Amino acid sequence: HIRYPLVDDPHTALTVATTRPETMLGDTAVAVHPDDPRYRHLIGRKVRLPLTSREIPIVGDSILVDLEFGTGAVKVTPAHDFNDFDAGERHKLPRLSILDYEALLDLKGMNAAAVEESVIRDVVQLPVTKARPKIELLLRDSGFLVKIEDHKMAIGKCYRCKTVVEPYLSPQWFVKIKPLAEPAIQAVEDGRIRIIPEGWTNNYLGWMRDIKDWCISRQIWWGHQIPAWYCRPCNTEIFIVKGASGRQHEHLYISPNAIPIVCRSKPEKCSKCGSTDLVRDPDVLDTWFSSALWPFSTLGWPEQTPELKTYYPTSTLVTGLDILFFWVARMIMMGLKFMGDVPFRDVYIHALVRDAEGQKMSKSKGNVIDPLHVMEQFGTDALRFTLASMASPGRDIKLAEERIEGYRNFANKIWNAARFAHMYLADKHDSQPPDDRSFPGLWIRSRLNDTIRIVTMELEAYRFDRATSALYQFFWHEYCDWYLELIKPVLQNPLHPQGPATRRTLQDTLEVFLRLLHPFMPFISEEIWQTLPHKGETIVTQPYPLTQTDWHDSSAEETFRLFEQSIGLFRTARVLLSYPPGKEVRVFVVHEEPAANETLGRLELDLAHLGRGRISPIPLSQWPTSNVLRLFTGGVTVGVAVEGDVDLKKALDRLVKQTEETDKESQRLDGKLNNADFVSKAPPEVITDHQDRLRALSRDRAMLTSSEQQLRAMLGA
RNA sequence: GGGCGGAUAGCUCAGUUGGCAGAGCGCCACCUUUACACGGUGGAUGUCGCAGGUUCGAUCCCUGUUCCGCCUACCA
Numbered sequence: 001h002i003r004y005p006l007v008d009d010p011h012t013a014l015t016v017a018t019t020r021p022e023t024m025l026g027d028t029a030v031a032v033h034p035d036d037p038r039y040r041h042l043i044g045r046k047v048r049l050p051l052t053s054r055e056i057p058i059v060g061d062s063i064l065v066d067l068e069f070g071t072g073a074v075k076v077t078p079a080h081d082f083n084d085f086d087a088g089e090r091h092k093l094p095r096l097s098i099l100d101y102e103a104l105l106d107l108k109g110m111n112a113a114a115v116e117e118s119v120i121r122d123v124v125q126l127p128v129t130k131a132r133p134k135i136e137l138l139l140r141d142s143g144f145l146v147k148i149e150d151h152k153m154a155i156g157k158c159y160r161c162k163t164v165v166e167p168y169l170s171p172q173w174f175v176k177i178k179p180l181a182e183p184a185i186q187a188v189e190d191g192r193i194r195i196i197p198e199g200w201t202n203n204y205l206g207w208m209r210d211i212k213d214w215c216i217s218r219q220i221w222w223g224h225q226i227p228a229w230y231c232r233p234c235n236t237e238i239f240i241v242k243g244a245s246g247r248q249h250e251h252l253y254i255s256p257n258a259i260p261i262v263c264r265s266k267p268e269k270c271s272k273c274g275s276t277d278l279v280r281d282p283d284v285l286d287t288w289f290s291s292a293l294w295p296f297s298t299l300g301w302p303e304q305t306p307e308l309k310t311y312y313p314t315s316t317l318v319t320g321l322d323i324l325f326f327w328v329a330r331m332i333m334m335g336l337k338f339m340g341d342v343p344f345r346d347v348y349i350h351a352l353v354r355d356a357e358g359q360k361m362s363k364s365k366g367n368v369i370d371p372l373h374v375m376e377q378f379g380t381d382a383l384r385f386t387l388a389s390m391a392s393p394g395r396d397i398k399l400a401e402e403r404i405e406g407y408r409n410f411a412n413k414i415w416n417a418a419r420f421a422h423m424y425l426a427d428k429h430d431s432q433p434p435d436d437r438s439f440p441g442l443w444i445r446s447r448l449n450d451t452i453r454i455v456t457m458e459l460e461a462y463r464f465d466r467a468t469s470a471l472y473q474f475f476w477h478e479y480c481d482w483y484l485e486l487i488k489p490v491l492q493n494p495l496h497p498q499g500p501a502t503r504r505t506l507q508d509t510l511e512v513f514l515r516l517l518h519p520f521m522p523f524i525s526e527e528i529w530q531t532l533p534h535k536g537e538t539i540v541t542q543p544y545p546l547t548q549t550d551w552h553d554s555s556a557e558e559t560f561r562l563f564e565q566s567i568g569l570f571r572t573a574r575v576l577l578s579y580p581p582g583k584e585v586r587v588f589v590v591h592e593e594p595a596a597n598e599t600l601g602r603l604e605l606d607l608a609h610l611g612r613g614r615i616s617p618i619p620l621s622q623w624p625t626s627n628v629l630r631l632f633t634g635g636v637t638v639g640v641a642v643e644g645d646v647d648l649k650k651a652l653d654r655l656v657k658q659t660e661e662t663d664k665e666s667q668r669l670d671g672k673l674n675n676a677d678f679v680s681k682a683p684p685e686v687i688t689d690h691q692d693r694l695r696a697l698s699r700d701r702a703m704l705t706s707s708e709q710q711l712r713a714m715l716g717a
Numbered sequence: 718g719g720g721c722g723g724a725u726a727g728c729u730c731a732g733u734u735g736g737c738a739g740a741g742c743g744c745c746a747c748c749u750u751u752a753c754a755c756g757g758u759g760g761a762u763g764u765c766g767c768a769g770g771u772u773c774g775a776u777c778c779c780u781g782u783u784c785c786g787c788c789u790a791c792c793a
Contacts, residue, residue: 325788
């Protein structure tokens with residue numbers, strides 16, 4: 001806290017607080033809040049700035065000054081603080097730079113700021129951290145220091161060397177941004193550019209509407225050098241500054257008043273004085289300025305090349321949210337300005353892969369997961385598939401190893417399925433194989449067709465996560481779990497009449513699946529595809545699968561649902577009876593609806609194969625009443641013969657539990673249907689749906705009861 | 718400080734005209750059956766962050782709140 005005494009009343013003083021006392025040498029005003037009863041009468045009067053011979057005004061500023069904070073009086077240093085700079089603009093204050101470009105206390109600057117000779121001698125050429133205690137001491141000795149307090153605050157540092165940033169005035173190049181931003185806002189508002197997911201659109205628009213003029217000059221080595229030259233004779237204030245003692249580099253000082261010559265290449269001479277002594281501005285362009293030109297500068301612009309005509313604008317830009325503003329917005333502005341058209345139609349904002357703690361990966365932070373390492377461990381296809389599967393919109397990815405491992409297993413599954421197919425395809429050359437009209441063939445083509453539909457749709461919607469899940473579900477849980485199992489009896493019998501047709505379907509569906517998978521797992525799909533009969537050199541150039549209406553077969557899909565239910569019950573029964581997997585037993589199956597029952601009859605061989613049993617095709621009424629475990633679900637009843645010394649307790653527990661669940665659900669539905677409000681206000685289709693479910697449940701209940709009674713009888717016997 | 722997003726099974730995450738809560742991994746039991754144990758079959762598992770509100774009915778819509786994350790600005 002420092003006292004700034006009033007000029008016309010030295011016994012009265014304003015006390016300002018600062019965390020950077022050394023910058024007081026460059027103060028050009030003290031600000032108070034215009035509504036502050038403590039100080040508002042002082043606005044317009046002057047204080048004497050300690051350690052200098054200057055007098056500075058007291059100004060009223062409601063933006064800079066927070067009534068509640070500090071002492072209520074703020075020192076204003078326009079040359080070394082962003083907020084103070086703005087306040088200086090508002091009050092037309094001079095800007096006194098007392099630091100040089102290396103943030104050392106500057107002799108010239110302090111002289112211009114009328115700093116006392118003795119003070120200058122103490123602090124000249126010192127870095128801020130060393131000057132600060134000296135200033136404190138000087139203030140204390142001269143009685144201006146009120147007190148020192150600890151103060152916690154956030155402070156800007158260099159991202160690389162962590163040095164505290166000292167704001168400093170210097171001439172820089174700026175782009176006047178509003179005329180560029182407005183067309184870029186328009187392009188998104190009227191839909192010429194679509195941002196996906198849509199939620200980020202408001203972020204973009206908000207940022208663009210509030211955009212500030214763009215400082216495009218950088219004092220770094222790499223980059224496009226700014227195309228501006230200065231004539232030395234016309235600009236005498238341009239000179240080389242030697243680095244401070246112990247420092248190697250030199251610094252070209254260009255005064256704010258210097259007049260640049262901007263042209264594409266170095267001019268021969270100054271147009272004013274004819275001198276050839278020209279020096280180029282050493283600054284380079286902001287990386288993002290150069291990058292903003294990328295959509296057309298990479299295609300030969302400003303020449304009207306065929307590439308430029310073909311690829312500008314492009315369809316989709318894929319990028320991370322972190323550079324939506326830095327890069328995307330600026331490409332849009334530059335594209336509209338120089339090409340007169342948007343650079344791309346869709347901007348897909350993908351998720352950011354974060355580390356285990358959810359931190360953004362960054363080279364300078366050093367928390368980067370090396371993809372090469374992950375690829376070595378799990379495979380490139382697995383990593384790629386994982387990233388696609390986790391690309392849900394609006395959510396970042398915390399890379400989880402288990403997921404990658406799971407998809408490594410998926411790749412392995414595909415590999416083994418292909419090996420299986422080759423066992424039966426390798427030396428078979430079926431000429432003109434007949435169309436496959438079998439249940440497994442019709443069903444799997446229908447499912448593949450639906451998978452093509454879903455994957456295509458999700459790709460168009462940029463829902464890579466849903467696309468991968470459809471591929472995974474289809475291949476593992478339909479193609480491998482059911483289709484390959486179903487066709488084994490046909491394949492394993494070399495003389496089977498269905499052989500050629502089945503092999504054709506096997507080969508066709510695998511080939512189509514590989515093309516569908518290819519964008520997600522490029523390597524394994526290519527590798528396997530090459531081993532199948534194929535046209536063309538590589539899968540990369542093959543057409544992406546299209547849905548085929550003649551593959552769609554809702555009847556086969558309905559049949560499959562019955563089949564799956566029945567097999568599920570067979571398997572459950574076997575586990576309940578603790579039968580070993582290989583044991584062949586007598587099984588029964590029946591459906592309460594005649595049509596479905598007939599369908600099951602046609603599936604007898606398939607049921608026997610996957611159920612590992614001998615099917616007894618007899619109606620329910622003729623089933624044995626003892627030594628059969630009966631299970632039931634959704635219209636299907638299956639029976640499995642009870643043989644040998646088995647514990648029926650597990651089976652009974654299951655039936656009891658299923659009965660309880662059925663009752664609970666029935667009560668819930670019944671309760672809703674007896675609620676007058678529900679019946680009068682819910683939509684009719686919901687009510688009929690509830691009624692249907694309740695009816696089905698009560699049928700289930702009857703079957704369960706009879707099955708349970710039989711089982712209890714068997715237990716009692 | 719401002720803005721945005723998240724919170725759902727042990728873990729990582731899906732889940733929209735509001736109407737039966739899901740996947741993968743993990744877990745439990747059984748299985749070396751001729752593509753695959755990086756596998757097969759069966760199974761268990763949820764106050765959908767918390768509190769209100771709207772509704773016949775809320776994981777879903779509204780309000781408030783807690784915790785976590787991100788972006789952005791930064792207080793003399």
